[in-house]
Amino acid sequence: MQRAIDLMTGMVVIAMAALAGDLLAHLAARFVSMPLPGPILGMVLIAAMCGLFPSIAARLHPAAALLTGLLGAFIVPPLVGLALFAAEIAAHGPALAFILIVSTVLTGLVTVAIWRIIGPRAA
Amino acid sequence: MTIPTLSTIALSLLTVLAFIGARGAARLVRQHPLANPTLLGALIVGAVLTVMNIEVETYVIAARPLGGALDLAIVALGVGLAPRLKTLGRRLWRAAAALIAGVAFGMVSAVLLGRLFSLPPPFLEALSVKTVSSGFAIALMEATGGPPPLAAGLVVATGVVGALTLPPLLIRFAPHDDIGLGLGTGTAAHIVGTDALMRTRREAAVVAALAMAMAGPVAALFLPMLRPFIG
Numbered sequence: 213m214q215r216a217i218d219l220m221t222g223m224v225v226i227a228m229a230a231l232a233g234d235l236l237a238h239l240a241a242r243f244v245s246m247p248l249p250g251p252i253l254g255m256v257l258i259a260a261m262c263g264l265f266p267s268i269a270a271r272l273h274p275a276a277a278l279l280t281g282l283l284g285a286f287i288v289p290p291l292v293g294l295a296l297f298a299a300e301i302a303a304h305g306p307a308l309a310f311i312l313i314v315s316t317v318l319t320g321l322v323t324v325a326i327w328r329i330i331g332p333r334a335a
Numbered sequence: 336m337t338i339p340t341l342s343t344i345a346l347s348l349l350t351v352l353a354f355i356g357a358r359g360a361a362r363l364v365r366q367h368p369l370a371n372p373t374l375l376g377a378l379i380v381g382a383v384l385t386v387m388n389i390e391v392e393t394y395v396i397a398a399r400p401l402g403g404a405l406d407l408a409i410v411a412l413g414v415g416l417a418p419r420l421k422t423l424g425r426r427l428w429r430a431a432a433a434l435i436a437g438v439a440f441g442m443v444s445a446v447l448l449g450r451l452f453s454l455p456p457p458f459l460e461a462l463s464v465k466t467v468s469s470g471f472a473i474a475l476m477e478a479t480g481g482p483p484p485l486a487a488g489l490v491v492a493t494g495v496v497g498a499l500t501l502p503p504l505l506i507r508f509a510p511h512d513d514i515g516l517g518l519g520t521g522t523a524a525h526i527v528g529t530d531a532l533m534r535t536r537r538e539a540a541v542v543a544a545l546a547m548a549m550a551g552p553v554a555a556l557f558l559p560m561l562r563p564f565i566g
Contacts, residue, residue: 283533296488297485328512
């Protein structure tokens with residue numbers, strides 16, 4: 213029963229943080245002309261809240277685990293939606309595939325290489 | 336308030352069930368990188384749409400509520416961030432330096448390679464944000480006049496490429512470096528990479544979520560500098 217209550221409470225708190233993130237995103241776009249997505253700002257808000265009040269983090273855990281466990285499912289629609297650009301993508305298919313693979317793998321390797329190279333002095 | 340139609344409910348349910356089935360299949364093959372549940376789920380959904388003769392556009396419109404659920408899932412990632420930030424401690428600046436360099440490299444390399452292959456400007460615009468999560472990519476495209484749907488699609492495709500290639504590569508490179516694994520995967524493969532790590536290396540996944548969150552604002556700062564190479 214307590215778990216169900218925590219799940220519902222967690223969902224409400226996460227939804228409120230998402231709304232607050234959206235509001236902040238609108239304010240950022242309007243006053244500092246910076247395109248910041250609401251969900252990312254909501255995530256920062258939740259992280260700050262959990263950092264300041266660790267007991268809240270424990271109560272949010274069931275809802276967070278449920279949502280993050282299904283995160284991959286929520287990415288399926290835009291991936292299927294790529295088919296809408298099939299003609300354009302087919303026209304540049306090999307080049308796009310090459311760019312996505314080479315640039316993505318090198319980006320990951322460069323990030324880790326820098327993390328490790330500057331490690332001994334900064335750690 | 337919009338009342339969800341039967342097709343919205345049915346196609347959203349199909350998506351979630353396809354993903355859960357794909358996740359089960361991935362467990363059966365011990366989370367082999369090629370058995371990425373998001374990719375498998377998309378293939379299952381694509382097959383069902385073909386068999387049922389449902390147009391992709393109809394599906395994408397009907398499955399829109401899942402976009403709202405994605406927003407909530409991204410917010411929920413924040414629950415595990417605070418303890419990880421505390422663990423990073425003094426290493427936070429080192430992680431930030433790696434992240435900034437990675438994002439800059441990802442954006443510049445994609446645009447320059449796109450120019451090398453003479454891709455049209457909409458593709459260059461979409462590629463310029465491929466290293467940030469789809470929420471950021473869409474916001475950045477709307478702010479700069481680029482193509483949001485193409486950018487969102489390429490972002491997810493980038494995530495799938497990164498989720499398939501980077502974790503096995505980085506684990507071979509440094510098997511016990513969870514922070515490096517999370518930083519590299521989160522920066523290059525954002526949400527899909529984070530999701531892949533969530534099932535295999537949870538510690539690294541939290542760092543990946545952190546990298547994904549920070550990559551967006553960094554990309555927003557770099558994008559104006561790239562504009563001359565896109566237009």
